Amino acid sequence: xxxxxxxxxxxxxxxxxxxxxxxxxxxxxxxxxxxxxxxxxxxxxxxxxxxxxxxxxxxxxxxxxxxxxxxxxxxxxxxxxxxxxxxxxxxxxxxxxxxxxxxxxxxxxxxxxxxxxxxxxxxxxxxxxxxxxxxxxxxxxxxxxxxxxxxxxxxxxxxxxxxxxxxxxxxxxxxxxxxxxxxxxxxxxxxxxxxxxxxxxxxxxxxxxxxxxxxxxxxxxxxxxxxxxxxxxxxxxxxxxxxxxxx
Amino acid sequence: xxxxxxxxxxxxxxxxxxxxxxxxxxxxxxxxxxxxxxxxxxxxxxxxxxxxxxxxxxxxxxxxxxxxxxxxxxxxxxxxxxxxxxxxxxxxxxxxxxxxxxxxxxxxxxxxxxxxxxxxxxxxxxxxxxxxxxxxxxxxxxxxxxxxxxxxxxxxxxxxxxxxxxxxxxxxxxxxxxxxxxxxxxxxxxxxxxxxxxxxxxxxxxxxxxxxxxxxxxxxxxxxxxxxxxxxxxxxxxxxxxxxxxxxxxxxxxxxxxxxxxxxxxxxxxxxxxxxxxxxxx
Numbered sequence: 001x002x003x004x005x006x007x008x009x010x011x012x013x014x015x016x017x018x019x020x021x022x023x024x025x026x027x028x029x030x031x032x033x034x035x036x037x038x039x040x041x042x043x044x045x046x047x048x049x050x051x052x053x054x055x056x057x058x059x060x061x062x063x064x065x066x067x068x069x070x071x072x073x074x075x076x077x078x079x080x081x082x083x084x085x086x087x088x089x090x091x092x093x094x095x096x097x098x099x100x101x102x103x104x105x106x107x108x109x110x111x112x113x114x115x116x117x118x119x120x121x122x123x124x125x126x127x128x129x130x131x132x133x134x135x136x137x138x139x140x141x142x143x144x145x146x147x148x149x150x151x152x153x154x155x156x157x158x159x160x161x162x163x164x165x166x167x168x169x170x171x172x173x174x175x176x177x178x179x180x181x182x183x184x185x186x187x188x189x190x191x192x193x194x195x196x197x198x199x200x201x202x203x204x205x206x207x208x209x210x211x212x213x214x215x216x217x218x219x220x221x222x223x224x225x226x227x228x229x230x231x232x233x234x235x236x237x238x239x240x241x242x243x244x245x246x247x
Numbered sequence: 248x249x250x251x252x253x254x255x256x257x258x259x260x261x262x263x264x265x266x267x268x269x270x271x272x273x274x275x276x277x278x279x280x281x282x283x284x285x286x287x288x289x290x291x292x293x294x295x296x297x298x299x300x301x302x303x304x305x306x307x308x309x310x311x312x313x314x315x316x317x318x319x320x321x322x323x324x325x326x327x328x329x330x331x332x333x334x335x336x337x338x339x340x341x342x343x344x345x346x347x348x349x350x351x352x353x354x355x356x357x358x359x360x361x362x363x364x365x366x367x368x369x370x371x372x373x374x375x376x377x378x379x380x381x382x383x384x385x386x387x388x389x390x391x392x393x394x395x396x397x398x399x400x401x402x403x404x405x406x407x408x409x410x411x412x413x414x415x416x417x418x419x420x421x422x423x424x425x426x427x428x429x430x431x432x433x434x435x436x437x438x439x440x441x442x443x444x445x446x447x448x449x450x451x452x453x454x455x456x457x458x459x460x461x462x463x464x465x466x467x468x469x470x471x472x473x474x475x476x477x478x479x480x481x482x483x484x485x486x487x488x489x490x491x492x493x494x495x496x497x498x499x500x501x502x503x504x505x506x507x508x509x510x511x512x513x514x515x516x517x518x519x520x521x522x523x524x525x526x527x528x529x
Contacts, residue, residue: 114333
């Protein structure tokens with residue numbers, strides 16, 4: 001029963017979100033602020049994760065490709081496709097659900113509990129439009145950019161590991177990167193990142209906005225938001241792969 | 248003037264307000280009093296539109312606020328200022344930014360003009376040299392003043408204060424009470440205050456509505472409240488020994504048994520026996 005109530009309230013949240021802004025400049029400022037928080041605030045962790053994922057992928061792929069019949073450049077192809085198709089969009093977004101999602105849920109939860117949202121309502125401001133819409137818009141802009149950056153850094157991390165540990169040379173790795181490249185994989189990764197961005201911003205916003213109680217409930221809402229976001233990301237990942245990838 | 252007509256509000260199976268009607272008079276401090284859980288905060292939230300009543304209407308100068316939708320409701324809300332129990336200041340903004348926020352959102356004035364207005368209201372609430380401070384750097388009383396400045400910065404016609412004295416010491420409470428009273432008179436605002444502080448009732452309450460278990464139990468002026476015969480109201484207001492003594496003194500004064508020329512200091516320094524009215528045979 002609760003799940004249906006939650007879905008209903010989640011949809012009503014969107015219905016209430018689209019209204020004419022009271023002052024466009026203030027909304028733009030809030031959007032830029034959210035872009036900074038979500039985008040630049042997560043830059044460091046995304047960069048570190050991407051480089052290491054790429055590096056580990058290279059070493060583990062090389063460990064498994066023992067047949068002399070398989071050319072060494074295949075390692076680069078596998079790393080490239082794994083990073084583009086799965087690691088950059090899915091893993092980075094799961095991490096972002098924790099970093100940005102918990103921040104969104106706790107920020108809105110704290111505003112709700114300390115009556116700051118009520119104060120905005122009293123002023124005549126549509127709080128759903130002012131507080132939630134800029135967060136979702138900023139996530140839709142910044143997270144795909146972070147995913148593109150993660151792709152590049154992941155592949156670079158793989159090259160770094162390959163050359164540093166002497167698995168393959170840099171030139172063979174570069175050659176492998178260009179072999180059998182399917183541009184649709186990048187488009188598929190971007191489609192996934194847009195869907196995941198929406199989940200990362202809207203689910204924590206929902207749990208934060210409707211929190212009731214005190215500090216303990218803010219923590220609970222934040223944890224719940226991250227868990228639900230991660231599950232939905234994995235579910236959407238499977239669904240999109242099944243629907244969009246030719247098998 | 249704010250008119251509340253037959254307001255009812257329930258949460259799940261629990262009825263919190265049952266058929267409450269009252270009129271909040273313009274240019275006066277209207278107080279809603281009652282013990283915790285009596286429904287006064289819910290009534291106030293129904294009045295400002297944070298809760299939608301199950302039944303009944305709230306009228307602002309004759310306009311039915313409860314039935315309004317969209318832009319009309321927003322227009323009325325722009326005329327409302329509210330001081331929240333916990334001040335509800337935006338944590339990430341300075342005092343100046345907090346007070347300027349409603350102006351930035353709704354005013355097309357230049358930054359200089361807005362800044363002048365911010366300084367004017369901050370001066371009015373006696374808060375100077377705090378523009379660059381964040382809410383976490385302020386005391387409870389200062390937070391209330393900033394919240395009050397933010398509530399009045401758009402020149403509202405209606406001011407709502409939810410427990411303005413909660414968490415404050417008696418002296419600061421008095422300062423905040425007097426400030427609200429002065430602002431109410433100065434700007435001719437219809438002020439509605441939610442409180443269970445009897446000092447506020449006696450200090451600033453022009454008109455008082457007493458709530459008991461979701462019902463309007465009594466209403467009247469602060470001069471009438473002390474002589475009310477309503478047992479529940481008496482149990483509430485005279486829960487404090489001090490007020491009971493004050494009432495006894497007031498009654499002695501009224502009956503001419505003690506002189507009302509005597510000041511408090513004189514009374515405090517005399518033996519309590521001297522307060523006993525002279526008997527006939529003496």
